[in-house]
Amino acid sequence: xxxxxxxxxxVVVGASLAGLRAAETLREEGFTGSLTVVGDEPCPPYDRxxxxxxxLLGQVAxxxxxxxxxxxxxxxxxxxxxxTGLDPMGKRVLLADGDALPYDRLLIATGTRARPWPHxxxxxxxxxxxxxxxxxxxxxxxxxxxxxRRVLVIGAGFTGSEIASACRERGLDVTVTERGPAPLxxxxxxxxxxxxxxxxxxxxxxxxxxxxxxxxxxxxxxxxTGADLSDGSRVEADVCVVxxxxxxxxxxxxxxxxxxxxRGIACDAGCRAFTMYGIVTDDVFVAGDVSRFPHPLFxxxxxxxxxxxxxxxxxxxxxxxxxxxxxLRRPHLALPTFWSSQFGLNIKSVGVPTFSDHVVIAQGSxxxxxxxxxxxxxxxxxxxxxxxxAKSLEYYQHLIETAAPFPPAxxxxxxxxxxxxPVPSDVPDPKGxxxxxxxxxTGYLPDRRLTMVQPAG
Amino acid sequence: xxxxxxxxxxxxxxxxxxxxxxxxxxxxxxxVVPQADGSYLIGTYxxxxxxxxxxxxSADPRSRGETMHxxxxxxxxxxxxxxxxxxxxxxxxxPHSPGRIDAMxxxxxxxxxxxxxxxxxxxxxxxxxxxxxxxxxxxxxxxxGVPREDEPLFRAWSDAVVASADVTPEDDSTExxxxxxxxxxxxxxxxxxxxxxxxxRPSDDMLSAFVNEPDPALRLSRAELAETAVLLLIAGHETTxxxxxxxxxxxxxxxxxxxxxxxxxxxxxxxxxxxxxxxPPVHMRxxxxxxxxxxxxTTIPQGTPVVLVLASGNRDPKRFQDPDRFxxxxxxxxxxxxxxxxxxxxxxxxxxxxxxxxxxxxxxxxGTARLVQDPPPYRQxxxxxxxxxxxxxx
Numbered sequence: 001x002x003x004x005x006x007x008x009x010x011v012v013v014g015a016s017l018a019g020l021r022a023a024e025t026l027r028e029e030g031f032t033g034s035l036t037v038v039g040d041e042p043c044p045p046y047d048r049x050x051x052x053x054x055x056l057l058g059q060v061a062x063x064x065x066x067x068x069x070x071x072x073x074x075x076x077x078x079x080x081x082x083x084t085g086l087d088p089m090g091k092r093v094l095l096a097d098g099d100a101l102p103y104d105r106l107l108i109a110t111g112t113r114a115r116p117w118p119h120x121x122x123x124x125x126x127x128x129x130x131x132x133x134x135x136x137x138x139x140x141x142x143x144x145x146x147x148x149r150r151v152l153v154i155g156a157g158f159t160g161s162e163i164a165s166a167c168r169e170r171g172l173d174v175t176v177t178e179r180g181p182a183p184l185x186x187x188x189x190x191x192x193x194x195x196x197x198x199x200x201x202x203x204x205x206x207x208x209x210x211x212x213x214x215x216x217x218x219x220x221x222x223x224x225t226g227a228d229l230s231d232g233s234r235v236e237a238d239v240c241v242v243x244x245x246x247x248x249x250x251x252x253x254x255x256x257x258x259x260x261x262x263r264g265i266a267c268d269a270g271c272r273a274f275t276m277y278g279i280v281t282d283d284v285f286v287a288g289d290v291s292r293f294p295h296p297l298f299x300x301x302x303x304x305x306x307x308x309x310x311x312x313x314x315x316x317x318x319x320x321x322x323x324x325x326x327x328l329r330r331p332h333l334a335l336p337t338f339w340s341s342q343f344g345l346n347i348k349s350v351g352v353p354t355f356s357d358h359v360v361i362a363q364g365s366x367x368x369x370x371x372x373x374x375x376x377x378x379x380x381x382x383x384x385x386x387x388x389x390a391k392s393l394e395y396y397q398h399l400i401e402t403a404a405p406f407p408p409a410x411x412x413x414x415x416x417x418x419x420x421x422p423v424p425s426d427v428p429d430p431k432g433x434x435x436x437x438x439x440x441x442t443g444y445l446p447d448r449r450l451t452m453v454q455p456a457g
Numbered sequence: 458x459x460x461x462x463x464x465x466x467x468x469x470x471x472x473x474x475x476x477x478x479x480x481x482x483x484x485x486x487x488x489v490v491p492q493a494d495g496s497y498l499i500g501t502y503x504x505x506x507x508x509x510x511x512x513x514x515s516a517d518p519r520s521r522g523e524t525m526h527x528x529x530x531x532x533x534x535x536x537x538x539x540x541x542x543x544x545x546x547x548x549x550x551x552p553h554s555p556g557r558i559d560a561m562x563x564x565x566x567x568x569x570x571x572x573x574x575x576x577x578x579x580x581x582x583x584x585x586x587x588x589x590x591x592x593x594x595x596x597x598x599x600x601x602g603v604p605r606e607d608e609p610l611f612r613a614w615s616d617a618v619v620a621s622a623d624v625t626p627e628d629d630s631t632e633x634x635x636x637x638x639x640x641x642x643x644x645x646x647x648x649x650x651x652x653x654x655x656x657x658r659p660s661d662d663m664l665s666a667f668v669n670e671p672d673p674a675l676r677l678s679r680a681e682l683a684e685t686a687v688l689l690l691i692a693g694h695e696t697t698x699x700x701x702x703x704x705x706x707x708x709x710x711x712x713x714x715x716x717x718x719x720x721x722x723x724x725x726x727x728x729x730x731x732x733x734x735x736x737p738p739v740h741m742r743x744x745x746x747x748x749x750x751x752x753x754x755t756t757i758p759q760g761t762p763v764v765l766v767l768a769s770g771n772r773d774p775k776r777f778q779d780p781d782r783f784x785x786x787x788x789x790x791x792x793x794x795x796x797x798x799x800x801x802x803x804x805x806x807x808x809x810x811x812x813x814x815x816x817x818x819x820x821x822x823x824g825t826a827r828l829v830q831d832p833p834p835y836r837q838x839x840x841x842x843x844x845x846x847x848x849x850x851x
Contacts, residue, residue: 394508
């Protein structure tokens with residue numbers, strides 16, 4: 001049995017971080033069969049975190065962020081061609097160039113793409129960008145280097161905030177609009193969002209919260225000139241970056257019978273895809289941003305995460321399970337983690353901050369811009385976010401993994417008085433934000449966002 | 458024998474050449490092992506790493522009532538620790554001096570070669586005195602801006618400070634502590650004087666950077682400068698000498714691996730990591746809980762010294778497969794050689810470069826080398842463990 005699984009044909013659809021790490025792991029785990037990796041971009045796998053940071057700062061060129069390979073995955077690379085469909089009965093992946101790739105086992109790692117501006121003719125204006133791909137980053141970096149009068153960033157999630165930070169570091173005027181009450185509020189809740197707002201304003205960002213952009217304007221030659229806002233004001237700018245979150249690349253699976261939707265493809269803890277009837281497949285696996293998977297530490301809710309670390313960890317588990325017989329398969333239980341750098345701050349998170357009802361600042365303070373914020377749900381620790389205190393994260397990770405009581409025990413040398421007083425975590429409904437959530441809890445939500453239906457009497 | 462005297466036996470000089478069977482005994486006795494002197498020993502990997510990351514555990518000796526003026530950042534807790542460590546990092550590493558250590562590679566290689574030209578085939582050399590000690594001393598002197606010829610001067614101070622920082626269960630360390638404190642003061646004075654000579658006349662060294670910092674908010678006070686400079690000078694060589702010496706000793710005890718590294722020098726960085734696991738320079742660190750803490754079911758009361766035996770954690774079979782085997786190709790080698798958590802070794806990047814350069818240059822010359830004495834004579838110190846001499850015949 002084990003011998004069989006190390007042979008045969010495996011197709012990986014998606015040639016980014018998750019696809020590459022899965023391909024490498026398949027070989028590390030002894031897979032000797034044929035391996036094909038399909039990617040819609042023409043270039044080999046590259047790393048995205050630098051695109052909104054070092055690349056926009058002009059420190060590195062966009063085409064130098066290629067992902068290092070841990071080993072040669074000895075794969076056939078089908079790059080620059082899109083997968084257009086899946087025939088699960090015939091076990092074939094259909095490609096845009098008319099080819100059909102037969103497989104014994106399939107890994108879907110098609111990730112996400114930037115959510116475009118909803119009006120195509122406005123989105124097509126010269127100077128309007130999204131930021132997801134290497135080409136996006138190269139184009140935007142070039143415009144920033146040319147010194148625009150002002151940059152408009154629509155959406156203050158992580159990508160939007162990092163872009164704004166890069167603009168300020170380059171000395172460019174920047175306006176950020178956000179439909180929610182503060183930057184990053186959807187990912188970090190109200191308290192840290194206040195710090196994020198203060199940081200943006202202290203660094204000279206023209207931050208407009210509680211507004212939306214109603215129209216992008218251009219001149220007669222199709223160049224972006226500015227935008228109208230829902231509060232009746234107008235922003236004059238030469239460059240616009242639409243940072244409204246991501247769309248999962250699942251459309252090609254519309255007729256596949258898989259449980260694929262706007263939040264991703266549902267799979268079990270072993271990365272095996274579910275069909276639309278909730279039946280687990282045994283030959284189709286999912287990893288990375290495009291997946292939704294249950295996590296026991298968060299009430300078995302289906303998580304969809306746009307995190308670098310999740311793409312790596314889940315790809316490794318998926319690859320292992322693809323070549324291992326049932327009893328040797330492993331669950332993907334890694335704790336979600338992510339990091340961001342913006343406005344001179346290093347922000348790191350572990351757990352799921354949106355899975356919370358209360359928070360405390362357990363170490364440090366907002367005033368010093370150095371702190372560890374701990375999130376709790378129903379009296380246990382579920383997440384922690386550090387600002388310029390990354391070395392403390394491992395402690396909180398241990399608390400989350402062991403379901404330690406919330407608030408965490410006192411005694412830390414730099415624990416502020418405020419740590420004894422938990423406050424509501426103030427995580428807004430994602431529907432009220434400009435940017436989509438980078439972590440989506442797609443099962444039931446923590447109580448305060450639940451509608452309880454109780455039988456009368 | 459009773460586990461409550463393990464610390465006495467570990468620190469007993471007779472066990473210095475091979476404390477590892479005692480560490481195995483420690484791990485078998487449980488994750489938390491109370492000692493006759495009232496302290497606790499912890500030698501299991503996962504408990505050690507959890508405690509090193511726990512913000513309720515203090516590195517400050519004053520947390521158990523010890524008196525000590527202005528400890529260096531190694532022995533401070535946040536937020537004071539963070540402030541001083543950050544200021545000390547400014548002229549040493551990223552983000553303000555990203556290339557500082559990397560730029561020393563060439564100079565380190567040159568110093569290494571100079572020391573090695575004195576090695577003649579068919580002769581006996583002492584790896585400690587002729588190589589492993591002078592290399593890091595020369596490097597840290599260059600880096601800080603300390604005259605190399607003052608080495609005999611600060612060597613005596615350094616010895617006294619290091620001796621007072623050793624972990625010992627015995628009753629009366631008052632005299633040793635007093636001598637150590639006196640040495641710290643004198644050494645601090647000496648280094649502050651050196652730095653002051655550069656005030657307003659900046660040169661390319663760290664003491665100069667400390668006194669010529671333009672932003673008043675980022676300046677070290679005189680007392681902080683003294684403590685920081687003493688720490689950097691001592692930590693900058695007392696540990697690396699053991700890393701290099703332990704490396705040579707281990708390789709000569711494992712001729713197969715020595716040969717493997719000679720053929721594949723690319724393995725060297727990984728081999729240095731394995732040395733940091735297998736024969737680390739720092740064997741123990743002492744910490745003090747700031748609150749009653751539950752560790753693996755045992756409550757350790759606030760203020761009680763806890764000795765984390767890092768070198769034992771490095772050999773914990775629950776973390777490392779076949780831990781007593783030296784394997785320069787070991788994967789997943791997250792050792793405790795540099796500690797972990799907020800006090801993670803400040804000088805680790807420099808130590809790595811020095812050890813890689815030293816062993817890389819030495820290995821081709823060890824073709825027919827043999828140990829003159831095995832085990833070699835060890836230094837007194839149980840915490841910073843390493844041979845006092847390592848005579849070899851080449």
